[in-house]
Amino acid sequence: NASDDRELFVPIAPDSVGRPVIEGKQIEPFRVAIAGSRLEVRPSAMANLRVPRRARLAYRDVASATNRLTLIAAIVPARAVTTHTLFCLRTSLPLPRQRVLCALLNSYVANYLIRLRVNTHVTVSLMSRLPVPVVEPAHRLFTRLTVCAEALALGTRPAEEMEEYAEIQAIAAHLYGLSPTHFEHVLSTFPLVPREIRQRALQRFINLITTH
Secondary structure (H helix, E strand, O other): OOOOOHHHEEEOOOOOOOOEEEOHHHEEOOEEOHHHOOEEEOOOOOHHHHOOOOOEEEEEOEOOOOOOOOOOEEEEOOOOEEOOOEEEOOOOOOHHHHHHHHHHHOOHHHHHHHHOOOOOEOOHHHHHOOOOOOOOOOOOOHHHHHHHHHHHHHOOOOHHHOHHHHHHHHHHHHHOOOOHHHHHHHHHOOOOOOHHHHHHHHHHHHHHHHOO
């Protein structure tokens, strides 16, 4: 907790190799802005023992149905510590499976479903009721989701402008069982997302379902 545990933190040094503290505002779809960290954990702090050193999927707590996006997820690096404004995966899940889950949570479809119920916080209760397709490693689209999610995490261009982003949106809509009409409706509920980005996702979805 950023307030209750403040004695465990110190201002981050420019050349720090310690454990940066990540807040919710540093998360965007697929990416974590570690460079934006203001604090790090003191080397002798108990937080170094409490917080696991493993990469873990996280999503932002504070959100609204009127935001550009509501459900925002990324995989936090193993060395980072997160505050209470991020909810992290506690289960020890292999990284490829985390990337698939990250891709699905960042989809327009999952965002649409969360927006039907969210107020100002994406609560654990809301997430526990969010339907998410189960994609096993043997599934023909599993590897493609992992590859796209990793490319978006490592990319330097805005994620929405990358081809992998449109592909993930198309695959997610397909896995959720949407028709082109349904997906078009879902996309229409994101007016702050540029039309060309939404259209690219829709066209990629149509191409996907017509070739399979």
